[in-house]
Amino acid sequence: MYVLGVETSCDETAIAIYSGDRGLLAHQIYSQISLHAEYGGVVPELASRDHVRKTMPLIAASLAEAKCQPSDIAGVAYTRGPGLIGALMVGASVARSLAFAWQIPAIGIHHIEAHLMAAMLEPNKPEYPFVTLIVSGGHTMLAYVRGLGKYELLGETLDDAVGEAFDKTAKLLGLPYPGGPALAALAESGVAKRFIFPRPMVNRPGLDFSFSGLKTHAVNVCNEYQLDHQTKADIAHAFEQAVIDTLVIKCKRALAQTSCHSLVVAGGVSANKQLRLQLAAKLAEHSATVYYPRLEYCTDNGAMVAYTGFLRLARGEHDDLSIMPRARWPLCELT
Ligand code: KG4
């Protein structure tokens, strides 16, 4: 079965074709970074309009890349939410219309479930059950995963998501959008321990997070010091290390609480090199294994949507003719 996946939840138009027998056959991404850069963040209306321009050409390019015809496609999967409502609407309308024209089933996919399932595209994939840490621009959560669609929330952020905290702190340091990767790059030349940021909520029991205090701490440090290049790098380093230490502590706690030895890290921030290295090293000390999608499947992509669509369509699931994107959609509602 060939499944076409359509992702338009935010600032990437991404299309992929996944085959149950042959794996990923096409993978096309168009990033809107240059469009939003001058505004310092995503402008929803511009994002929607650009998805309108790019979705169909990328679908044509994906069919060419996979060397297949529309008649080879057996189902269409698209991101139904959560995300920017106008952007979601574009992908959903195109995907649902194509499925109708081609007389094949369509299915709306949960964006966070798709991020999580991206780890299953790797040859070395985890067995269920496992704990997942989702760290994206809009979400930060720990969940216990018994199988596809079987999620139990263990903890979540009470305020900012990790990616959001990276982006806001990067902005304070005058870094260009998207801030996360820029801050991580700057942190590499930072001097460790010149600044010490708090590790929020680690002394309280439970698995919830709070990252808005880190941003406030960054504001205070920025106001106190002359922001030369080295000082900015030192602040970036201290911020990144505080985030990583906090995530490591909570992941260890979640694994102990569930008696699990596998952790899947997903979402845009899972592309962070230091997070990947340090989490793997620290959890190995506790005989736990960390699984990540490869870098290109960490941030938004169509492969994760096509693959999750394939799994759900193969179980006989599909949607009716309605198009109902959801800007907000808690992952555990799928259970
Ligand atoms: O999952 P994603 O691509 O989009 C959402 O669904 O939100 O995540 C985007 C977030 C942004 O906040 C971006 O700054 C962050 O992931 N990000 C990173 C890195 N790469 C992307 N944060 C830290 N280090 C990175 N290398």
Ligand code: ZN
């Ligand atoms: Zn995402």
